[in-house]
Amino acid sequence: MNMSNKMKILVVDDEKIVVDSCRRVLAAEGFEVLFTNSADGALKILETETPVLLLVDVKMPGRDGISLMAELKETRPEIPIVVMSGYPTMETISEAAKKGAARFISKPFTPDELLDTVRRVMPEKETV
Amino acid sequence: MFYSTRSKLIVGFLAVSLLVGAVSLFVGSQLLYQSVVDEARTRVRLDLNAAREIYLTRIKSMKIALNITTLGFGFLESVKEWDTADLVFRLGRMAKHADLDFAGLTNSRGETVCRIGPDSIPNKRPQPANPIVKLSFERKAPVAGTVILSKEFLAAEDPELANQARIPLAPTANSPPTDEEEITSGMALAVAVPVLQGGEVLGFLYGGLLLNRNPTIVDTVKDTVFLNETYKGRTIGRASIFMKDIRISTNVMTHNEERATGTRVSPNVKAHVFDKGERWTERAFVLSDWYITSYEPIQDIYGDRIGILGVGVVEEKYVDIGRKALLIFILITAAGMFLAIVLGYFIAYKITDPVRRLIKASRQVSEGSLTPDIGPISKDETGVLQKTFKEMVVAMGRRRAASESKLIQSEKQASVGRLAAGVAHEINNPLTGVLTYTHMLLRRRDIAEDIRADLETIADATIRVRNIVKGLLDFSRQTEISPEITDVNHLVRSAISLMENQALVKGVTINLNQGEDLPNLTLDKSQFQSVLLNVLLNALDATEAGGKITVSTMMSLSSSDQGQKGVEISIADTGCGIPQEDLGKLFDPFFTTKEVGKGTGLGLAVSLGIVQRHGGNIKVQSEVGKGSTFFIWVPVEDRLNEHVE
Numbered sequence: 001m002n003m004s005n006k007m008k009i010l011v012v013d014d015e016k017i018v019v020d021s022c023r024r025v026l027a028a029e030g031f032e033v034l035f036t037n038s039a040d041g042a043l044k045i046l047e048t049e050t051p052v053l054l055l056v057d058v059k060m061p062g063r064d065g066i067s068l069m070a071e072l073k074e075t076r077p078e079i080p081i082v083v084m085s086g087y088p089t090m091e092t093i094s095e096a097a098k099k100g101a102a103r104f105i106s107k108p109f110t111p112d113e114l115l116d117t118v119r120r121v122m123p124e125k126e127t128v
Numbered sequence: 129m130f131y132s133t134r135s136k137l138i139v140g141f142l143a144v145s146l147l148v149g150a151v152s153l154f155v156g157s158q159l160l161y162q163s164v165v166d167e168a169r170t171r172v173r174l175d176l177n178a179a180r181e182i183y184l185t186r187i188k189s190m191k192i193a194l195n196i197t198t199l200g201f202g203f204l205e206s207v208k209e210w211d212t213a214d215l216v217f218r219l220g221r222m223a224k225h226a227d228l229d230f231a232g233l234t235n236s237r238g239e240t241v242c243r244i245g246p247d248s249i250p251n252k253r254p255q256p257a258n259p260i261v262k263l264s265f266e267r268k269a270p271v272a273g274t275v276i277l278s279k280e281f282l283a284a285e286d287p288e289l290a291n292q293a294r295i296p297l298a299p300t301a302n303s304p305p306t307d308e309e310e311i312t313s314g315m316a317l318a319v320a321v322p323v324l325q326g327g328e329v330l331g332f333l334y335g336g337l338l339l340n341r342n343p344t345i346v347d348t349v350k351d352t353v354f355l356n357e358t359y360k361g362r363t364i365g366r367a368s369i370f371m372k373d374i375r376i377s378t379n380v381m382t383h384n385e386e387r388a389t390g391t392r393v394s395p396n397v398k399a400h401v402f403d404k405g406e407r408w409t410e411r412a413f414v415l416s417d418w419y420i421t422s423y424e425p426i427q428d429i430y431g432d433r434i435g436i437l438g439v440g441v442v443e444e445k446y447v448d449i450g451r452k453a454l455l456i457f458i459l460i461t462a463a464g465m466f467l468a469i470v471l472g473y474f475i476a477y478k479i480t481d482p483v484r485r486l487i488k489a490s491r492q493v494s495e496g497s498l499t500p501d502i503g504p505i506s507k508d509e510t511g512v513l514q515k516t517f518k519e520m521v522v523a524m525g526r527r528r529a530a531s532e533s534k535l536i537q538s539e540k541q542a543s544v545g546r547l548a549a550g551v552a553h554e555i556n557n558p559l560t561g562v563l564t565y566t567h568m569l570l571r572r573r574d575i576a577e578d579i580r581a582d583l584e585t586i587a588d589a590t591i592r593v594r595n596i597v598k599g600l601l602d603f604s605r606q607t608e609i610s611p612e613i614t615d616v617n618h619l620v621r622s623a624i625s626l627m628e629n630q631a632l633v634k635g636v637t638i639n640l641n642q643g644e645d646l647p648n649l650t651l652d653k654s655q656f657q658s659v660l661l662n663v664l665l666n667a668l669d670a671t672e673a674g675g676k677i678t679v680s681t682m683m684s685l686s687s688s689d690q691g692q693k694g695v696e697i698s699i700a701d702t703g704c705g706i707p708q709e710d711l712g713k714l715f716d717p718f719f720t721t722k723e724v725g726k727g728t729g730l731g732l733a734v735s736l737g738i739v740q741r742h743g744g745n746i747k748v749q750s751e752v753g754k755g756s757t758f759f760i761w762v763p764v765e766d767r768l769n770e771h772v773e
Contacts, residue, residue, distance in 0.1 A: 015557040021564035028568065059553070086556030087549060087601065108559035108594050110587075111567045 006032040008049060009118070012042045012065065013057040013084065018107065022055055025111040026118070039063035046076060052122055058085040058092055066092075066099055073100040080121045133483075134476035141468035149461030156457050161450040168420045168446045169409050175439045176407075176422040179349045179367050183426075183437060186337070186345060187317050191272040193226030194321045194333050207233070207323055207330045212242045212249050219244050223335060229316070229342070230285040231335035233323070234258070238265045238332060245286035256280035261332045263429055264320035268329065272319040273429035275336070276371070279312040282338070289314065293340040295376055298390040300415070310390075314340045315371040315435055339369055340376045341389055349439065350379050359445045366419065369426070370436035373398040380415055388415055393423070393436060401425050401436050411443055418443040482510045486517055498525040537736070540716070548600030555597055562590050602734055611742075614651040616681055616695050617642045623660035624679060627668065635673030638664075643682035646695055647764050651742060659735040663699050663746075663758050666731065670703030670756065677701045684761060694744065694763040705752040714748060 007030075011022045014037045023033040034049055036042050038060060054072070056065040069081050080102035085092055088106040096104055102121045105113065197203065197218060206214040215233055223231040223244050232243030238261045242249050256278055264271040283290035293314035318336030322329050339345070346367040350356065354365025368378035373393045380388045392398075400408040401423040409422040419440035426435040482503060489500035498521055505511045566587045570580065624638050631638050667677045677699065684696035706714065706721075713719045715736045736746050744762035 015560075017561035018557050021561050024568055025564055028571075086560075087553050089601075106598075107556040108563045108590070110563050110591075111571075114564075 006030060007053075007122075008032045008034055008051040009053045009055060010042060010045060010049070010051040011035040011055045012039065012060070012068065013037065013055075014060045015057070018057065018084070022114065025114050028111075029115060039065070039068035042068060043071075046072070051079060053118060054079055054081040055118075056081055056083055058083060058096070059087065066095055069096070069101060070099050082117055082121055132476075133480050134473065137476040137479070138469055138472035141472035142465055145461070145464045145468040149457075149464055153454070153457045153461055157450065157454045160453045164446045164449050164453075165411075165420070168441060168443070169422075172420050172422040172439060172441055173407075173409050175349075175353050175365065175441070176409075176424060176437070178353045179437060179439050180424065182348050182352065183317075183345055183369075187272050187274075187319070190226055190228065190317060190335060190337065191270065191319045191321070193222055193228075194319050194335055195270070197222045198321055198323050198333055204323070204325055204330070208325070210241060215242050216244065216248050219335075226335065227337065227344070228335040229289055229338045230282075231333075232285070234261050234332045234334065236329045236331055238262060240284075241331065243285060245289075247284065250284065252284075256284050258320075258334065260318040260320040260336065260429065261334050264322055264332055264334075268322060270319070270321040271429055273317070274339075274426050274434060275316055275318045275428050276434055277314045277316050277318075277336075277338070279314075282314050289338050292338060292342070295340060295374070295390045297374065297392070298382075298388070300391045311340075311371065311374060311376070313371075314338045315369070315376055318429075340371070341387075342377055343379060343387065345369065346377050346379050353439070354441070359442055362442065364442050364445060365439065366414070366441075367439045368393075368437075370402075370438065372435060373402055376435075382415065391415060393438065397421070397423055397436070397438075401438075402433055405433055412440065414440060418447075420446065478506075479508075479510065482506045482514055486510075486514060489517065489521075493521055493524070498528070537715070537740070544600070548597070552597045552601050555593070559590060559594060559597070563587065563594070566590065599731075599734075610652050611650045612653060613648045614653055614656070616646050616649055616697065619651070619653065619656060620660060620679055620681055620697060623657055623664060626661060627664045631668055631677070634668060634671075636668060636671045637676045639676060639678045641678065641680040643680070643695070646681060646683065649695060649762055649764065651762065652738070655738045656742070659738050659760065660697070660699075662731040662735045663760070667699055667701035667703065667756070667758075670705075671701045672703070675702040675755075686761065686763065692763055694761050697760040697762075698757055699760070700755060700757040702755040705754055706748065706750040706756050707752055711748060711750060715746070 009022075009026055009031045011019050011026075011033060012035070013019050013022075016037070019035045019037065023035060026033045034045055034051060036045055039062065042054070042056070054069075056069060058065040065083060069083070072079065072081065077100075081100070082103045082105055083096040083101040084105050084107055085096075086107040088104070093104050103117050105117045109117075200218060202214070203218060205211075206218070219231045219233065219242065222228070228244075230243065230245065232240050234240050238258060240250055240255055240258065258281060259277070260271055260275050277293075279290055279293065282293050290312070294310055294312050296310040297308055316336040316338045318334065320332050320334040323331045323333055337344075346369060349367035350363065350365055353367075354363065357364045363379070366378070366380045368375050368380055370376065370393055375389050375391050375393070378387055378389060378391075380391070382388045382391075393401075394412055394414075397408060397410075397412060400406045402425060405425050407422070407424045409420075411418055412421040413419075414421065420443050421438055421440035423436050423438040425433045426437050428434045485501070485503040489502040492500035500521060502514050502517060505514050566583055569575065570583050570587065575583070620640065620642070624640060627638065664677070664679075671677060678701075680698045680700075682696055682698075684694055686692035686694055710719075710721065715732050719733075732746075739746050739760055739762065742762050744760065747759045747761070748756060749759070750756035
């Protein structure tokens with residue numbers, strides 16, 4: 001499997017340690033990990049790239065994850081989105097679900113939990 | 129002041145006593161006055177009878193005296209021989225003994241032969257008519273009674289008598305004037321007895337007493353019948369003899385203390401007694417005073433009405449008795465009214481004093497005091513009010529304490545929540561890194577076992593941190609419940625079934641006593657489930673193998689909010705119990721008795737928050753070494769809206 005055939009996952013989080021953790025785990029599983037620290041960054045990447053999955057943090061400076069997700073559900077409905085939050089209130093979870101999140105994962109998570117979530121969300125044919 | 133209960137009561141009492149007083153006064157005085165008047169009338173009537181007896185007895189005694197004289201030794205001989213000297217002597221002696229004003233002896237034709245008096249052997253012819261002898265002559269029998277004697281007869285008998293008979297008429301109030309100026313004829317008690325010898329009438333013995341201005345009979349009545357009784361210095365009883373309607377013999381006195389002869393009886397009395405011949409008893413105005421009087425007619429020897437016999441007692445005495453009784457009645461009524469005021473004041477004080485104290489006490493309560501002074505509890509209905517008030521104040525105090533502790537609790541919760549949110553947000557991101565890299569390291573196969581063990585410790589510790597932060601978040605997040613109709617017993621059964629395996633492993637039995645007919649509650653099922661699980665888990669942790677946990681459901685009234693119905697779920701264990709000093713801190717966040725790492729110290733705090741959000745509460749009873757019982761109480765009525773923001 002060459003690099004160009006690797007499935008891409010886009011991680012959107014303003015915290016570097018979270019982004020690094022996700023990259024570390026997902027890369028070890030053979031994904032190509034794209035990343036950015038803002039919603040605007042994510043939209044920019046999505047202009048050229050088509051990831052199989054988005055991992056989006058809810059709370060970010062500037063535009064938050066929920067609003068990003070709302071927009072993507074219009075423009076890129078085919079990409080499933082997993083919502084991450086370190087402050088998983090009922091409101092945020094239910095709002096995420098309402099706006100079309102495929103799954104919710106609360107921080108902190110172990111590598112296994114992350115992978116488990118990702119696998120459940122990914123379209124079957126694209127499963128590694 | 130006038131509208132106060134006290135004045136109302138006093139006015140009420142006064143009205144009643146006044147009414148009773150007035151009625152008894154009216155009835156009593158009427159009855160009393162009537163009976164006094166009746167008594168007086170009866171008395172006067174009896175007095176009149178007595179007076180008549182005296183009058184008749186006088187006639188009878190005169191008759192006896194005359195009869196005795198005719199039987200006297202030598203009397204007949206003197207008559208036969210007309211021994212006038214002896215006869216005059218005998219007549220004089222008889223008149224003296226029998227107290228006669230005139231006496232004489234006639235021949236068989238009725239012509240006076242001799243008599244007492246100055247002209248003892250009359251020669252003058254014709255002689256004035258002698259009505260008493262005339263009747264005895266006609267009847268050939270003794271005659272006794274009242275008779276009217278002419279001026280001429282009296283003058284012939286004794287000029288002094290004619291003089292005594294003359295009575296000038298005095299003007300009398302209430303009586304019509306008359307053209308007569310004086311009376312000259314006399315009314316007398318007289319007796320005539322035929323003097324007989326062998327059936328032959330020798331003559332007639334006669335004698336009599338002139339009543340005009342002769343007070344002996346009326347005074348005898350006064351002395352014997354009225355016993356000279358006096359009232360206010362005046363003789364109470366009076367008696368009068370009337371010729372026609374004119375007083376000729378009386379002890380009624382004029383203003384000058386003279387006998388009121390010549391005055392006349394009132395026309396009313398005259399009409400009834402003299403004209404119609406009735407006995408008549410009535411109050412009557414005599415001269416200047418009111419009397420209760422009784423009159424009857426006097427008939428002469430022919431049976432014609434010629435005069436009136438009357439007695440009377442001064443009415444004033446009886447009026448005064450009535451007046452005195454009236455006064456006593458008024459005094460009693462006044463005393464009753466005074467008593468009513470005093471009693472009313474006293475009773476009103478007794479009734480209103482506790483009420484006033486209650487008013488004062490409620491003012492104190494409204495100003496914030498919870499220990500108002502309501503005074504001694506009285507034994508009547510007011511006492512019930514006082515007790516209720518006291519209980520109300522106590523309940524208020526309890527509720528205030530409860531709401532204060534609730535406030536403290538929610539403030540605590542809010543600050544912990546803010547902290548938790550901040551901590552969670554800041555910690556979770558780096559924790560993600562720690563977890564990730566530790567686990568990634570652990571995946572490597574080329575690390576030494578001791579390093580692996582260290583890494584595992586780091587991973588476990590990080591999971592613990594994650595749990596603590598999650599607990600904090602759970603605690604701070606308790607803001608919303610999504611209620612639905614819930615069968616409590618069903619909820620409890622499902623919670624127990626989740627625990628059964630763990631209990632079985634530990635060797636603890638769980639019993640369930642389901643209350644019957646429990647109403648459905650409106651609860652957030654999943655949150656309530658977690659409350660039950662939390663308490664059950666604590667119970668299981670506290671209970672050793674062989675112990676048991678008993679869960680019961682039942683209807684129960686709230687302990688703090690009286691009358692509020694609810695359902696109580698009690699979870700009793702036979703575990704180690706909770707020390708007294710820990711009971712108060714049991715529901716504080718982060719308070720835990722479990723070993724480090726086993727509990728977050730948030731379970732009961734979160735549970736209490738959930739139950740309180742449902743309008744209920746959790747209470748604990750515990751005894752060290754014997755076990756603990758948790759009582760979860762939830763109200764039946766839907767009061768969720770009050771607690772959900």
